[in-house]
Amino acid sequence: MSLHLVIVAGVVVGLLYLVLVAQLFLARLRNTVRTKRQNRVESLWLPLLVAETSGVPSGLPPLDNADLIPFLTLWNQLQESFTGDITQRLNEVACRVGADVQARRMLEQRSLRRRLLAVSTLGHLGDRADRSSWNALVRLMSDRDGMLSLAAARALTRIDAAEALPLILPQLVERDDWSRNYVLGMLVELGADVVSRPLTAAALQVPIERAHKVVQYFSAAHVTDATPVVRTIIGQSTNAECTAACLRVFADVDDLDTVREYLHHPSWHVRVQAVNVLGRLGSADDYRFLLPLLSDAEWWVRYRAAKTLCALPGADLFGIKALSQQHNDQFARDMLVHVLAEANA
Amino acid sequence: MADLTVQSSRDVLVIEDDPVVSRLVGHLLTRRGFVVHIAADGLEAQALLKTLPRPAVVVMDVMLPYVGGFELITQIRETPGWDRVPVIVLTSKSQESDALRAFNVGVNDYVVKPFRPEEFVARVRRLADS
Numbered sequence: 072m073s074l075h076l077v078i079v080a081g082v083v084v085g086l087l088y089l090v091l092v093a094q095l096f097l098a099r100l101r102n103t104v105r106t107k108r109q110n111r112v113e114s115l116w117l118p119l120l121v122a123e124t125s126g127v128p129s130g131l132p133p134l135d136n137a138d139l140i141p142f143l144t145l146w147n148q149l150q151e152s153f154t155g156d157i158t159q160r161l162n163e164v165a166c167r168v169g170a171d172v173q174a175r176r177m178l179e180q181r182s183l184r185r186r187l188l189a190v191s192t193l194g195h196l197g198d199r200a201d202r203s204s205w206n207a208l209v210r211l212m213s214d215r216d217g218m219l220s221l222a223a224a225r226a227l228t229r230i231d232a233a234e235a236l237p238l239i240l241p242q243l244v245e246r247d248d249w250s251r252n253y254v255l256g257m258l259v260e261l262g263a264d265v266v267s268r269p270l271t272a273a274a275l276q277v278p279i280e281r282a283h284k285v286v287q288y289f290s291a292a293h294v295t296d297a298t299p300v301v302r303t304i305i306g307q308s309t310n311a312e313c314t315a316a317c318l319r320v321f322a323d324v325d326d327l328d329t330v331r332e333y334l335h336h337p338s339w340h341v342r343v344q345a346v347n348v349l350g351r352l353g354s355a356d357d358y359r360f361l362l363p364l365l366s367d368a369e370w371w372v373r374y375r376a377a378k379t380l381c382a383l384p385g386a387d388l389f390g391i392k393a394l395s396q397q398h399n400d401q402f403a404r405d406m407l408v409h410v411l412a413e414a415n416a
Numbered sequence: 417m418a419d420l421t422v423q424s425s426r427d428v429l430v431i432e433d434d435p436v437v438s439r440l441v442g443h444l445l446t447r448r449g450f451v452v453h454i455a456a457d458g459l460e461a462q463a464l465l466k467t468l469p470r471p472a473v474v475v476m477d478v479m480l481p482y483v484g485g486f487e488l489i490t491q492i493r494e495t496p497g498w499d500r501v502p503v504i505v506l507t508s509k510s511q512e513s514d515a516l517r518a519f520n521v522g523v524n525d526y527v528v529k530p531f532r533p534e535e536f537v538a539r540v541r542r543l544a545d546s
Contacts, residue, residue, distance in 0.1 A: 113439065117439075117440075117443055118443075118447075121440075121443060121444065121533060123447070145436075148436045148440075149440070151529075151530060152436070152437060152440055152529055152530055152531070153530050153531065153532070153533060154530040154531060154532055155532040155533075155535075156532075157532070157533060
């Protein structure tokens with residue numbers, strides 16, 4: 072009986088091993104075929120897509136179905152790398168070989184990779200007249216997949232930023248899965264002239280306790296548009312995250328009195344942002360406001376306060392050095408010694 | 417033994433970890449008659465510093481695996497014969513401040529991605545001919 076079991080187990084293990092080897096072999100084979108195809112497509116299409124002649128040659132080779140994905144991958148990479156007239160040439164080649172039609176079909180397919188590629192392609196093509204693709208991209212912006220929805224938002228901004236922004240901005244509040252850096256990059260790419268007014272207005276239209284979801288992107292806006300809005304929001308909000316986001320925006324010395332009120336806020340996130348504003352805008356007078364914060368319970372507040380003290384206009388480094396030995400609080404002394412060492416003072 | 421300090425006026429060393437960008441840059445420069453050598457990371461670049469004759473220009477990213485771009489620029493400047501090789505930093509918009517910082521360690525020019533291909537080639541040619 073036990074010998075029989077051992078034989079069965081041996082056969083099972085052997086079969087599993089064979090399956091594993093076969094899978095590895097197939098994966099390697101697939102990878103080799105894919106790389107060869109990508110290389111073949113690149114050597115055929117790269118000289119045509121990045122030719123030095125201004126016009127697109129009339130006799131373009133047909134785009135095989137099997138080459139569609141590597142072609143669109145290469146085409147999108149070129150779109151991301153280049154700016155200027157060449158992007159129009161890329162669009163013309165794509166339309167001439169029917170890649171635009173294929174991309175629209177790919178939007179409806181199940182494969183996430185294909186849909187992402189299609190979304191990116193339609194964004195770069197930027198055809199404002201293609202309302203069917205526009206509507207499909209608007210629908211995809213609400214997709215459960217965060218990456219796909221964000222890619223759709225970016226594509227919409229590339230097609231028509233002015234029309235896209237009113238659709239995208241409410242999503243900034245709703246979508247917790249959107250990457251902050253990606254969104255900020257997208258808004259910065261659009262430029263403050265396009266983004267500033269709609270973005271700052273949107274912050275006033277959302278519930279006050281969620282306004283920080285919009286305010287956190289105010290670095291993409293003109294400071295002249297952003298400042299009045301954060302002045303309004305900071306006065307109404309009781310959410311520490313929102314207050315901290317507003318403080319990051321302040322860039323006017325007229326707001327320093329308001330900022331100083333937050334130096335003793337219960338949330339250390341707010342206190343540290345208030346100290347940072349004094350670091351950017353403060354004067355020698357702020358020495359007395361910063362001094363008590365050297366004994367703050369939170370390390371980051373003590374650290375930023377000490378850094379700011381040393382960097383205030385007309386800072387007396389000898390006086391601060393003396394303070395690092397004489398302060399009656401051990402934590403304050405340690406932090407001053409630390410910061411002075413960092414500054415090699 | 418080859419004299420590694422002899423400059424080849426058509427050789428360009430491209431140090432870039434993104435294979436697409438390096439192939440693209442290679443394509444743009446090759447069709448203008450340059451001979452392109454590619455290093456995919458900081459370690460490959462360090463190896464080429466020892467074996468490659470001094471190129472006309474180095475085109476490089478600052479964000480590189482294994483050995484960072486800033487450290488590599490310093491090493492390029494300390495390599496005998498390479499101290500005056502023009503270096504162009506190829507960088508993305510979000511790293512533009514890094515590119516400006518690179519001037520402090522001896523970079524000659526920088527190009528922000530996305531870029532105009534003809535402008536990029538013109539900058540390489542200008543530095544190669546200088």
